[in-house]
Amino acid sequence: MGKARHPPAQEVRPDSPFAVLAGVTVAPGPAATDPAPIPQDAPGAGSPSAPRSRGRVVLRRERKHRGGKVVIVVAGLGALPGFTRPDAEALASQLKRRLGCGGTVEALDGELELVLQGDRPAAVAEALRELGFRVDG
Secondary structure, three states, X not given: OOOOOOOOOOOOOOOOOOHHHOXXXXXXXXXXXXXXXXXXXXXXXXXXXXXXXXXXXXEEEEOOOOOOOOEEEEEOOOOXXXXXXXXXXXXXXXXXXXXXXXXXEXXXXXXXXXXXXXXXXXXXXXXXXXXXXXXXX
């Protein structure tokens, strides 16, 4: 397939819906060169504050007792204040949808863990960081 051929800028076909715009000119707007500097003591000056962390989670890569398949385990959810099993299941559902993988929530010795299928620790870590978690491991 070749490139689409467009008529030159001066030539506008009369049957074009844009023919009425042929004679319209746009006045130049204000120059967007350099905005006025913000004083350092002004409120909101400096870098925008980072969103508050929802807590620390640890990623672990496991292969044991899974038929050679690799999974990523997100541990430390039980230690987060106010984080319950329904919260963990909602987080698992969100991550599974976003990463396009399977997974489940497991409770081992009262500790909640997300088990996500596949060997994609970087993608899991990035998704968790975007959701406000501090990721280690």
